[in-house]
Amino acid sequence: MAALRNPVGGCPWDLEQDFSSIRHYTIEEAYEVSDAIERGDMGDLREELGDLLLQPIYHAQMAQEAGHFDIGDVIYGITEKLIRRHPHVFGEQAARDAEMAKGRWEAIKVEERAAKAARKGETTPSILDDVPNVLPALARAEKLTKRAAKVGFDWPDFAAVKAKVEEELAEVAEAQASGNQAATHEEIGDLLFAIANLARKAGVDAEGALRDANFKFTRRFHYVEERCREDGIEPKDAGLERLDGYWNEIRAADKQPGTVSIRSAEPNDVGSIFHVRTSVTENVLTVTQLAGFGITKASITEMILSAPCAWVAVDAEKVVGFSMIDVDEASLFAAFVLPSYEGKGLGRKLVQAAEDALFARHQVAWLKTGKTTRAAGFYRHLGWGNETDVDGTEIRLEKSRP
Known part of the structure; x- marks a missing residue:
């Protein structure tokens, strides 16, 4: 430097x-x-x-x-x-x-x-002095209230903070009805501050909770987009009623855990497998581009018929993810799930099915993946390592039989 x-x-x-x-x-x-x-x-x-x-x-x-x-x-x-x-x-x-x-x-x-x-010549320091101004607003609000609580300036319990949240929400509505934008701005700030305090009382990290909610919204909206593609309509042309219907589908599915199962792939799954592969949000490839890599419906069918070489995750008879191996080459060929099903542990289960088949015949298995993709981190997290560079954009990872 x-x-x-x-x-x-x-x-x-x-x-x-x-x-x-x-x-x-x-x-x-x-x-x-x-x-x-x-x-x-x-x-x-x-x-x-x-x-x-x-x-x-x-x-x-x-x-x-x-x-x-x-x-x-x-x-x-x-x-x-x-x-x-x-x-x-x-x-x-x-x-x-x-x-x-x-x-x-x-x-x-x-x-x-x-x-x-x-x-600094300050004779009366404040317990709030070293709470950084540049912290994310929710995180800073939680830290400020936590500091104030150390000297007894705190609500007695969760119910009291809940009542404060309801009070602030009523004041937001009142300010909005008045048409005073500055007042609405201030009251919404007070409401968010009260919610951060509510989270602290509940033992919840407000910043982390909101981050998780952002992820959940993203995953569910991906499902809405997938349903639009299935029905051959652009989201902007679908209308609120239809979009809301799709949204309610994924909400209902989220409330019924354990409905997704893993099974060996069958020849009639090929179309669904192709749909999953062309729907991923990272490293999107069209059918034409996949064909350029030798990945066609015919080649996938051939792999499925040489079982056990492919597995699918199925939710209410819908294929929502898949994994494939080249058992002769000891290679994990692919593992993908639809964006709306990310974060549910399906990828881990699909890779586990593939690993079980690979390690039944081989001591060491390998795979190739994009160097800077999320998939690379996912595989490393599952214990794949011994990383070597392939061409500057791809890496090879290995895993030994447990």
Whole structure:
């Protein structure tokens, strides 16, 4: 980084940057680390942690150039903080359990906030002082109310917060009826804040709950789009009544877990298998493009007839996913599920069926997948590894018999 920032021979772009211009990259990289963790993609996590690690190095280099501190000071600071906050590990105090350790940690943080305020000349520090303004709004609301609760400023129970949510909702309706947009803006903010508090009282991470709801909406809307394709109509031309009908189908299916079964594929499943493959949202391939790779209905039929080489996931007689192997080559050929069925564990079950057949005949199996696709992370999460690069865009993964 020192070389990149060197006025003689350094990178012009890096030389132009300052703390403000790169701070959004720091936030962005942290989110990408979180995304890799949620996807269980250890390869991406390794890469994203490196990208995130670059950020403190970058900021420390600029601070060193300005005479403030360097990366050694940063590392010393966090090392000293960890030692100070863990007297039960590095000192003579003992902690009987995790709760006691957490309580001691919080007490030390209170002392640190007071010391930081004193250094700044502030004689009355607030317990809210170090809640970052740049946190996602729901996460910050939850943290603010949690801090306030530490000094007794809190609702007595869940029912009391629920009543507050209902009160705020009524005030939103009143503001909306008045036609005052500024008041509506304010009241909706109060409502969201109250909901974040409700989540805290229920022991729910509000930010995580909303993220899961976003994923559920996306999965269900994918189903609506699939149904439109099946009926040969564009979503924009379907009309609300029809779209709502499709939506209610997937809602009803979600409320009936365990209805999807895995079975060996049959020749009359070929059309459905092709539909699944051409409906995936990642690495979409048309029928023509698939044929260019030698994947046709005839070739799939041949694979099915050489059983056990293909399996399908079936929901109410509808094929919603499939997996295939080339048993002679010890290769997992493909595994896909419809977008509306992602996140239900079907992919794992389909791969397991394929693995059982492969490991019945082979000690080691392999597969190829896109280097930067979600599928790569999915397979790594299932224990596929020994990664080798194929052509810069694809990788080969292997797995040994358990």
